[in-house]
Amino acid sequence: GAVVSQHPSWVICKSGTSVKIECRSLDFQATTMFWYRQFPKQSLMLMATSNEGSKATYEQGVEKDKFLINHASLTLSTLTVTSAHPEDSSFYICSARSDRGEETQYFGPGTRLLVL
Amino acid sequence: LAKTTQPISMDSYEGQEVNITCSHNNIATNDYITWYQQFPSQGPRFIIQGYKTKVTNEVASLFIPADRKSSTLSLPRVSLSDTAVYYCLVGSSGTYKYIFGTGTRLKVLA
Numbered sequence: 001g002a003v004v005s006q007h008p009s010w011v012i013c014k015s016g017t018s019v020k021i022e023c024r025s026l027d028f029q030a031t032t033m034f035w036y037r038q039f040p041k042q043s044l045m046l047m048a049t050s051n052e053g054s055k056a057t058y059e060q061g062v063e064k065d066k067f068l069i070n071h072a073s074l075t076l077s078t079l080t081v082t083s084a085h086p087e088d089s090s091f092y093i094c095s096a097r098s099d100r101g102e103e104t105q106y107f108g109p110g111t112r113l114l115v116l
Numbered sequence: 117l118a119k120t121t122q123p124i125s126m127d128s129y130e131g132q133e134v135n136i137t138c139s140h141n142n143i144a145t146n147d148y149i150t151w152y153q154q155f156p157s158q159g160p161r162f163i164i165q166g167y168k169t170k171v172t173n174e175v176a177s178l179f180i181p182a183d184r185k186s187s188t189l190s191l192p193r194v195s196l197s198d199t200a201v202y203y204c205l206v207g208s209s210g211t212y213k214y215i216f217g218t219g220t221r222l223k224v225l226a
Binding site: 002044057091095103104105109 | 212
């Protein structure tokens with residue numbers, strides 16, 4: 001149980017284009033999902049907290065107009081990187097917290113983004 | 117912002133017990149401590165979670181002292197496949213402030 005998927009697993013795009021990443025909780029409902037970014041050889045950094053049916057909460061230094069988050073259902077959150085630039089190239093990982101009252105976050109497999 | 121620090125790397129031999137510490141001096145009252153394992157180009161995999169004292173599951177133990185300013189993940193008998201980066205995560209749904217540790221690269225040698 002507690003499986004989280006992400007799609008796509010990797011994407012290469014040209015500078016200036018937008019990229020959408022999907023995060024799904026497959027066998028549980030998740031009112032709350034999280035988006036993290038991880039640069040090579042570094043730890044994960046929380047970008048934003050996504051709550052179903054409401055606006056996402058962004059961490060300090062994360063541009064909300066650049067990283068659009070939509071959490072339209074209890075099993076799906078999307079992250080759109082708008083007007084991507086090479087410095088946005090990173091490993092994006094989502095996680096979901098079960099609505100069963102647990103404190104545990106279950107992570108997706110990650111999406112590798114390369115902006116040329 | 118609270119820092120959560122871990123040793124950068126550790127080496128061990130197969131069959132040995134490995135203890136990895138995480139320092140979280142500014143842990144909040146409601147924060148939980150969770151440990152994850154991460155392989156290259158994969159998402160973190162849940163290992164164990166605790167709030168205080170000791171927690172044990174089928175793969176690991178987690179020791180948390182009374183002041184909760186640190187925690188120790190104990191892997192009882194490591195194998196080559198345990199070579200990975202291990203992270204502690206401190207935070208709670210009460211504040212939605214989650215901070216990953218700096219990560220410990222564990223290398224298990226034959």
